[in-house]
Amino acid sequence: MKTFTLGGVHPEENKLSADKIIEVLPLPEKVYVPVSQSLGAPSKVVVEKGAMVKTGQLIAKGESFISANVHSPVSGKVVKVDDVIDSSGYKRQAVFIDVIGDEWEESIDRSPEIVSEITADRDTIIKKINALGVVGLGGATFPSHVKLMVPDGKKAEYLLINGVECEPYLTADHRLMLEKGEEMLIGISILKKALGVSKAFIGIESNKPDAIEHLKRLCANHQGIDVIPLKVKYPQGGEKQLIKAVVNREVPSGKLPIEVGCVVNNVGTALAVYEAIQKNKPLIERIVTVTGKSVAKPSNFMVRIGTPVSTLIEAAGGLPENTGKVISGGPMMGKALTSLEAPVVKGTSGILIMPAEESKRTQVLNCIRCGRCITACPMGLEPVLLAQLSENLLFERAEAERIMDCIECGSCHYTCPAGRPLLDYLRLGKNKTGLLIRNRVKK
Amino acid sequence: MNETIVFAVISLSAIGGTSAVILYFVAQKFKVIEDPRIDIVNEKLPGANCGGCGFAGCRAFAEEAVKTGDLSKLNCPVGGNDTMKDIAAVLGLEPEEKEPMIAVLRCSGSRVNAPQKVAYEGASSCAFAHVLSSGESGCPNGCLGLGDCVVSCKFDAIYIDDTTGLPVISDENCVACGACVTACPRSIIELRKKGKKDRRIFVSCVNTEKGGPAKKNCAVACIGCGKCVKECPYEAITLQNNLAYIDYDKCRLCRKCEPVCPTSAILELNFPPRKEKAAEAEKVDGPVTEG
Numbered sequence: 001m002k003t004f005t006l007g008g009v010h011p012e013e014n015k016l017s018a019d020k021i022i023e024v025l026p027l028p029e030k031v032y033v034p035v036s037q038s039l040g041a042p043s044k045v046v047v048e049k050g051a052m053v054k055t056g057q058l059i060a061k062g063e064s065f066i067s068a069n070v071h072s073p074v075s076g077k078v079v080k081v082d083d084v085i086d087s088s089g090y091k092r093q094a095v096f097i098d099v100i101g102d103e104w105e106e107s108i109d110r111s112p113e114i115v116s117e118i119t120a121d122r123d124t125i126i127k128k129i130n131a132l133g134v135v136g137l138g139g140a141t142f143p144s145h146v147k148l149m150v151p152d153g154k155k156a157e158y159l160l161i162n163g164v165e166c167e168p169y170l171t172a173d174h175r176l177m178l179e180k181g182e183e184m185l186i187g188i189s190i191l192k193k194a195l196g197v198s199k200a201f202i203g204i205e206s207n208k209p210d211a212i213e214h215l216k217r218l219c220a221n222h223q224g225i226d227v228i229p230l231k232v233k234y235p236q237g238g239e240k241q242l243i244k245a246v247v248n249r250e251v252p253s254g255k256l257p258i259e260v261g262c263v264v265n266n267v268g269t270a271l272a273v274y275e276a277i278q279k280n281k282p283l284i285e286r287i288v289t290v291t292g293k294s295v296a297k298p299s300n301f302m303v304r305i306g307t308p309v310s311t312l313i314e315a316a317g318g319l320p321e322n323t324g325k326v327i328s329g330g331p332m333m334g335k336a337l338t339s340l341e342a343p344v345v346k347g348t349s350g351i352l353i354m355p356a357e358e359s360k361r362t363q364v365l366n367c368i369r370c371g372r373c374i375t376a377c378p379m380g381l382e383p384v385l386l387a388q389l390s391e392n393l394l395f396e397r398a399e400a401e402r403i404m405d406c407i408e409c410g411s412c413h414y415t416c417p418a419g420r421p422l423l424d425y426l427r428l429g430k431n432k433t434g435l436l437i438r439n440r441v442k443k
Numbered sequence: 444m445n446e447t448i449v450f451a452v453i454s455l456s457a458i459g460g461t462s463a464v465i466l467y468f469v470a471q472k473f474k475v476i477e478d479p480r481i482d483i484v485n486e487k488l489p490g491a492n493c494g495g496c497g498f499a500g501c502r503a504f505a506e507e508a509v510k511t512g513d514l515s516k517l518n519c520p521v522g523g524n525d526t527m528k529d530i531a532a533v534l535g536l537e538p539e540e541k542e543p544m545i546a547v548l549r550c551s552g553s554r555v556n557a558p559q560k561v562a563y564e565g566a567s568s569c570a571f572a573h574v575l576s577s578g579e580s581g582c583p584n585g586c587l588g589l590g591d592c593v594v595s596c597k598f599d600a601i602y603i604d605d606t607t608g609l610p611v612i613s614d615e616n617c618v619a620c621g622a623c624v625t626a627c628p629r630s631i632i633e634l635r636k637k638g639k640k641d642r643r644i645f646v647s648c649v650n651t652e653k654g655g656p657a658k659k660n661c662a663v664a665c666i667g668c669g670k671c672v673k674e675c676p677y678e679a680i681t682l683q684n685n686l687a688y689i690d691y692d693k694c695r696l697c698r699k700c701e702p703v704c705p706t707s708a709i710l711e712l713n714f715p716p717r718k719e720k721a722a723e724a725e726k727v728d729g730p731v732t733e734g
Contacts, residue, residue: 083656089561089577091652338561338576361564391568424566424575431574 001206003231004244007378009411011234011332013207017171017291017298022179024302025315027102031074031306032084032094032343033059038135039142040066045095051078056105056282059095062133068143069133071282073304076100086345087309087328089338097306107280115278116186118193125194125277132282133346137268138162138237139329141347144273147263148194157261159192159200160246161270163215164230164237166205167330170350172287173267175300177204177211180271185215185222187274192224195263200225202267203246205232234332235409239264241378253405268349288312288344292353294320303344310340312351324359327352332410362419373412373422379405383412387422390429395436398429404437406430480533481509487529488519493597495520495620508534515539521598521618543637544619546600546612550631551647551710552585553607557661563587573628582660584650586610586631595626614641636691640713644689644696646671647710651684658706665708671700 036042043060047053053072060070076099083091104110120128130145150156165173177184188200202219204212206229216227228246235241240251242264249260257264265273268286275281284305291298296317303312309326313319319326319340327334328348373383381402389398406426413423484505492500496519498507508517514536519526523543531538557580563572569591577583588608593601600616601623603609612623612632623632631649646665650657654666667685679693680700689700689709698717701709 085577085581088575089581090583091656335575336561338581391566421566424571425568428566428568428571428574432570 001229001231002245003233004236004241004378006244006380007376007411008233008235008241009376009414010232011168011414013232014168014291014293015171015174015207016169016293016295017289017300018174018208020171020175020299022175022287022300022302023315025304025307025312027074027099027304028307028311030076030079030096030098031304032096032308032341033070033073033306034084034086034092034094034343034345035060035070036067036092037070037141037305037346038062038066038068039140040064040068042093043067043070045081045093047072047078047081047095049078049080052076052100053078053097054103054105056108056284058282062130062143066143066146068135068141069131069282070095070305071133071284072097073284073306074099075103085339085342087335087337087339087342094306094343109279109281114182114186116182118186118190118277120190120277122194122196125190125273128276129194129273132276132280134269134272134276134283135346136266137272137286137346137349138266139333139347139349141345144265144269147265148191150195150258150263154258155261156195156197156258156263157199158247158263159188159195159197160242160257160262160264161188161200161202161267162237162239162242162264163202163204163208163211163267164242165208166232166234166237167332167334167350168234169291169352170289170330171291172289172300172349174208174211176267176271176287177208178214181215181218183274184267184270185218185225186278187270187272188225189222190273190277191263191265191270197263198224201246202227203230203236203242204228205230205236207232235378235407235411238378238407238409240407253402283346286344286346286348288348289350290316290353291350292320292355293358294322294355295353296320305346306343308341308343309337309351312344313340313353320353320355322355322357323353324356325354327354332414333408361421364420365418367418367420370417372415372417376411376415378409378411379407381406383422383426384420386429387420387425390425390432393432395429395433399433399436403429403433478509481505483533484508484530487522487526487533489521489526491521491597491618491620493521493618493620493622495618495622512536520544520620523618544634545614545617545637545641545643546619546621546623546632547635547643547645548586548610548612548632549645549647549649550584550586550609551663551708552580552582552661553609555607556663557582557585560660569626570628580660582650582657582664583652584629584631584648585661587629591626591628592623592632595622597622638696638713642696642714643691643710643712644694644698644701645691645710646687646689646708648708649686651686653685657685663707665704666706668705670703670705671709674699674703 041064043062045060047059055075057072059072062068076097079096079098084094086092126145126148134144135141192200212229219225243262272283288303289300290312299316326337386403410423488501490501496504498504528538559579560581563579567589569587569589572587578587590603592610598616600613601610604611619634648665650664657664665686669682672680672682677693679690701711
């Protein structure tokens with residue numbers, strides 16, 4: 001079975017909610033929709049306090065090339081445009097909406113029928129994806145239309161669809177492939193058309209045999225889409241790792257996948273593209289896994305963007321008493337929440353609740369120079385060196401040692417027998433080095 | 444046997460002599476003429492190489508001083524006025540008196556004033572904790588207490604108080620080199636005038652949130668009410684982004700602003716106790732002061 005060659009680890013999978021059917025979460029009473037929900041420049045609010053909005057109405061407009069529109073996930077009244085405490089505890093501008101009824105924009109097709117005929121041409125597809133706020137749902141929330149606009153001189157050969165879901169615990173993509181497989185495949189066809197490629201591969205790890213089988217069956221009706229089962233290894237869902245695993249190409253340091261003729265999109269993005277193009281539906285809801293060993297009812301929910309995390313936890317049986325951490329995302333790359341009132345955003349793939357005894361970090365001991373982090377690094381970096389450099393604020397040297405190639409997968413941190421916070425220092429180093437590079441570019 | 448020794452001595456002496464002659468001429472040819480005063484000035488400097496003057500080290504500072512022959516823009520915060528006087532004497536210049544400065548911590552968010560809401564377990568570095576989240580108390584501007592300033596201090600002038608969780612800056616050891624000011628990711632530490640008899644008044648808060656949210660996280664946050672601005676007879680206090688700031692050049696230490704602050708965000712250091720307040724102080728727990 002195929003996989004990537006360099007590094008990687010295999011954490012306990014713990015896919016507790018793998019057989020739980022996606023439930024539609026009842027509408028919350030109020031939502032806080034952060035204005036900036038994608039990588040790139042923040043979007044500008046276009047609604048005022050007191051305005052009535054319908055589900056799917058534009059509330060914030062992305063104004064630069066890399067930024068995305070935000071739409072109202074509910075219908076109701078805009079209470080205020082103010083700061084909301086996001087998952088990190090810092091304030092971010094958000095639109096506060098009190099939910100009244102559920103009245104949708106007329107242009108949105110809400111019927112359950114599957115529209116399989118693709119009538120839109122390339123330009124319309126890209127324009128619509130941009131207008132309807134579709135971003136990469138794998139976690140990085142990169143605006144999808146930008147990925148589809150292949151720069152001059154480059155040619156896309158393959159479209160890779162990421163159904164790997166290598167993060168332990170998370171099952172949102174798994175359920176999506178099982179329950180919305182047909183829609184997703186149409187979404188892939190749309191992406192193929194927009195990119196002008198004839199071949200698409202869906203990479204799925206072999207711990208999801210039901211999804212592999214299901215999609216293989218459905219693919220019989222879709223030309224040029226193949227399912228590629230992959231060996232279970234973290235972080236296979238990383239763009240560069242997936243390309244290596246599926247088409248055996250290596251993206252050069254500091255370059256984008258298009259350099260080797262590939263474009264990678266998540267299965268969730270493919271579904272969002274289907275809904276945007278065929279149904280006119282903006283990205284206003286997503287599937288979120290709420291899970292954890294102590295959770296009474298691990299579930300997969302279809303959630304409107306902006307719903308407070310506490311509502312999701314309530315629906316999954318409430319917050320267990322011995323909870324130590326609530327993590328947004330998976331255990332490897334996710335970040336602990338500082339407030340349960342933080343809203344679900346486009347990039348929230350899961351809410352993981354860790355019991356206190358499991359969430360403690362191990363004691364930090366001295367580095368014993370075992371080199372496990374170097375073996376584990378899927379990007380071929382030396383995490384121990386990079387962590388030291390950034391601990392000592394030597395960011396120029398860290399840049400020379402390719403710190404910006406780090407994908408923050410946490411394999412080094414996971415594998416360290418001395419429990420050293422390698423990823424923390426790498427993230428700090430990346431942050432500071434990025435600043436350094438941006439300042440240099442400005443000059 | 445003897446012959447060998449004699450031969451060796453003679454040949455080595457010859458090589459040595461020739462090399463000495465060559466080296467003499469080479470040294471003459473490539474001689475670097477350096478102002479001898481640089482060495483003298485360098486010797487007068489403290490030799491800590493802390494970078495507080497803005498140069499790479501004491502030697503670089505000495506070179507700059509001799510080269511420009513002007514001390515008005517140069518200052519060694521570590522040596523202070525005495526050192527600058529010595530240097531001025533070497534260079535034959537008039538010494539310029541500069542008021543001594545000191546680093547002050549503009550945050551009183553101790554464990555009592557700003558209680559912990561979440562636990563942070565990541566890398567023990569303020570710089571990283573700042574990037575990751577707003578911190579344990581929830582205040583997005585407050586001290587994280589992980590001691591990046593302590594690490595940066597070369598003069599052993601800062602330590603973290605175990606009970607308050609805040610850094611304490613020692614009046615004796617601090618030389619105002621500014622290393623901690625740069626190290627603090629939240630710009631909480633500021634260099635201010637040391638003041639007569641070490642007396643200082645400053646707003647011990649850098650939170651720019653509106654009053655409500657600021658107060659929610661910390662009992663002694665500046666809420667930007669502006670009472671001190673109105674009270675100040677010397678127009679030394681300005682209000683910007685919901686935060687009051689006392690200009691140390693204009694402040695005359697009249698102590699009128701401190702009692703009007705509703706959250707006790709203004710700190711007075713090293714003043715004698717007020718008569719009317721001394722009795723009250725026993726009942727109410729004031730903000731945590733330094734030292």
